[in-house]
Amino acid sequence: MTGKLVKALSRSALHIVIISICLVWTLPSFGLLVNSFRSRRDIVGTGWWTTLKTPFTFTVENYVEVLTGQTHGKGKAPDSRRSILGDIITGHGLGRAFLNSLIISIPSTLIPVLVASFAAYALAWMRFPGRDLLFILVVGLLVVPLQMTLIPILRLYKGLQLAGTFLGVWLAHTAYGLPYAIYLLRNFFSALPRDLFESASLDGASQFVVFYRIVVPLSIPAIASLAIFQFLWVWNDLLVALIYLGGTRDVAPLTMHISSMMSSLGENWHLLPAGAFISMVLPLIIFATLQPYFVRGILAGSLKG
Amino acid sequence: MGSALFFLTVYLIYPILNTAFISFLGRNSEEFTGLDNYWYVFTNPDMLAALKNNLLWLVVFTSITVSLGLIIAVLTDRVRYEAAAKALIFLPMAISFVAASVIWRFMFEFRPAGMPQIGLLNALLGTLAGLEPVAWLVNTGVNNFALIGVGIWVWTGFCMVILSAGLKGIPLQILEAARIDGASEWRIFWRILLPMMRTTILVVATTMVIIVLKVFDIVYVMTNGNLGTEVIANRMYKEMFNYRHFGRASAIAVILLLAVIPVIVSNIRRFRAQEAVQ
Numbered sequence: 113m114t115g116k117l118v119k120a121l122s123r124s125a126l127h128i129v130i131i132s133i134c135l136v137w138t139l140p141s142f143g144l145l146v147n148s149f150r151s152r153r154d155i156v157g158t159g160w161w162t163t164l165k166t167p168f169t170f171t172v173e174n175y176v177e178v179l180t181g182q183t184h185g186k187g188k189a190p191d192s193r194r195s196i197l198g199d200i201i202t203g204h205g206l207g208r209a210f211l212n213s214l215i216i217s218i219p220s221t222l223i224p225v226l227v228a229s230f231a232a233y234a235l236a237w238m239r240f241p242g243r244d245l246l247f248i249l250v251v252g253l254l255v256v257p258l259q260m261t262l263i264p265i266l267r268l269y270k271g272l273q274l275a276g277t278f279l280g281v282w283l284a285h286t287a288y289g290l291p292y293a294i295y296l297l298r299n300f301f302s303a304l305p306r307d308l309f310e311s312a313s314l315d316g317a318s319q320f321v322v323f324y325r326i327v328v329p330l331s332i333p334a335i336a337s338l339a340i341f342q343f344l345w346v347w348n349d350l351l352v353a354l355i356y357l358g359g360t361r362d363v364a365p366l367t368m369h370i371s372s373m374m375s376s377l378g379e380n381w382h383l384l385p386a387g388a389f390i391s392m393v394l395p396l397i398i399f400a401t402l403q404p405y406f407v408r409g410i411l412a413g414s415l416k417g
Numbered sequence: 418m419g420s421a422l423f424f425l426t427v428y429l430i431y432p433i434l435n436t437a438f439i440s441f442l443g444r445n446s447e448e449f450t451g452l453d454n455y456w457y458v459f460t461n462p463d464m465l466a467a468l469k470n471n472l473l474w475l476v477v478f479t480s481i482t483v484s485l486g487l488i489i490a491v492l493t494d495r496v497r498y499e500a501a502a503k504a505l506i507f508l509p510m511a512i513s514f515v516a517a518s519v520i521w522r523f524m525f526e527f528r529p530a531g532m533p534q535i536g537l538l539n540a541l542l543g544t545l546a547g548l549e550p551v552a553w554l555v556n557t558g559v560n561n562f563a564l565i566g567v568g569i570w571v572w573t574g575f576c577m578v579i580l581s582a583g584l585k586g587i588p589l590q591i592l593e594a595a596r597i598d599g600a601s602e603w604r605i606f607w608r609i610l611l612p613m614m615r616t617t618i619l620v621v622a623t624t625m626v627i628i629v630l631k632v633f634d635i636v637y638v639m640t641n642g643n644l645g646t647e648v649i650a651n652r653m654y655k656e657m658f659n660y661r662h663f664g665r666a667s668a669i670a671v672i673l674l675l676a677v678i679p680v681i682v683s684n685i686r687r688f689r690a691q692e693a694v695q
Contacts, residue, residue: 370515
């Protein structure tokens with residue numbers, strides 16, 4: 113009887129502890145989400161929890177303002193929806209920064225995944241002198257702090273006029289992503305059964321056909337994990353963008369734009385919650401829909417630069 | 418393969434060697450200055466403060482992320498909503514440090530005593546404990562811990578997932594045998610789980626150490642290293658862009674590299690051992 117009681121008590125203690133930890137982990141983000149839908153006066157004047165009672169007074173004006181970089185509706189003639197859309201894309205608000213983040217992230221994901229798959233295939237299944245040494249080099253480069261590379265590359269970029277260009281950032285992210293990408297794919301490729309390759313080469317298939325027809329289709333899960341990891345790494349990156357893109361708003365990604373909003377004290381304070389959520393939308397969607405690949409990619413790639 | 422080799426050489430190998438070389442040169446790499454930059458790194462008060470703060474990060478951040486991750490992994494292993502709870506705690510890994518910093522800026526927000534607090538932490542402090550509000554990011558007694566707290570919020574989920582995978586790798590028979598022998602859960606944790614998970618814990622802790630060495634975004638965005646919160650990576654950024662002293666910035670980068678060399682060596686060793694088995 114008492115044994116049962118003790119057990120029930122410790123079960124409820126367990127649930128209480130777990131649920132409180134979950135609350136501590138979720139409340140900060142939830143509070144920011146609520147704040148992002150409150151008016152400027154409310155955000156500055158009271159805590160977000162005071163809004164959680166009827167009548168609700170939520171508004172999307174922060175989102176409009178932060179995306180377009182302009183205040184809409186107040187004192188001005190009401191804008192048509194079309195001009196808001198135009199401002200989002202061409203203006204100096206977060207809309208432009210969102211676009212820049214996409215422009216930076218997509219090639220910075222595709223190029224390294226492509227380059228790394230060829231290299232990983234060669235390292236796993238082709239014979240050439242220095243192959244093992246080369247892979248040991250890749251393993252060694254995995255955890256090198258990318259701080260070691262910033263100054264020489266920035267100097268190189270100044271000479272080649274690549275500083276402040278998207279091309280410069282794509283190439284840099286490609287290189288920084290490669291050691292991990294090659295490492296992950298090479299380990300996956302070399303675990304594929306040898307018979308596959310032997311029968312294919314007996315049939316007279318070339319290396320490229322084997323790679324394209326056999327290795328890639330079998331490795332889709334690994335490639336997906338890698339692509340998701342690399343995409344999020346680039347999307348969330350601040351340092352590489354700061355160094356190679358410099359201070360111009362035209363090319364700044366979301367992270368740079370928001371961090372400069374944060375340091376310009378005061379006036380943009382009410383836009384920060386909406387801004388932060390805009391930067392989180394894509395990662396959250398990826399997390400929700402592709403969780404298994406996402407987790408695998410992050411776990412394997414945590415040691416990267 | 419050729420293209421990969423091109424990227425690795427131009428963007429990683431050449432710059433590493435070049436940075437090591439620049440670290441022995443002056444401000445604009447025009448004259449040889451010997452160990453001057455390293456002397457600066459280990460004697461300048463701002464640098465020493467940064468090194469000290471990284472040490473604080475190392476101790477507090479690493480111990481809390483790893484132990485909290487382990488505790489959560491063990492606890493959630495016993496409930497049916499394990500997957501959901503773990504997803505919530507892992508979620509911050511998906512967002513940028515910049516977004517995490519915005520989230521916590523609002524948590525830490527401070528208003529002088531007597532005014533309505535808009536930051537949740539100070540509001541709770543006032544209504545639940547009746548205490549004076551704390552300027553979390555300004556007060557030099559707590560601001561480093563506030564920043565470390567943000568880091569912990571982001572990275573604990575990572576530790577939890579890896580440790581949880583390690584936990585599931587322990588054969589159930591061993592645990593059941595211990596329970597039949599009448600061992601308490603507490604004893605099982607210390608005598609069986611912990612020793613059997615030693616390697617996993619070591620890997621996770623190493624990862625956290627590397628994260629700490631390179632911590633940059635959180636500090637850059639929240640305080641920019643002001644008010645005694647400087648860290649090495651932010652200091653390097655300042656030497657590079659604010660003071661334009663490339664020799665010193667390079668020396669700091671070299672220090673970072675030296676700190677991870679043991680990890681590089683052990684990675685290569687582990688890889689060779691794996692290959693030898695196959």
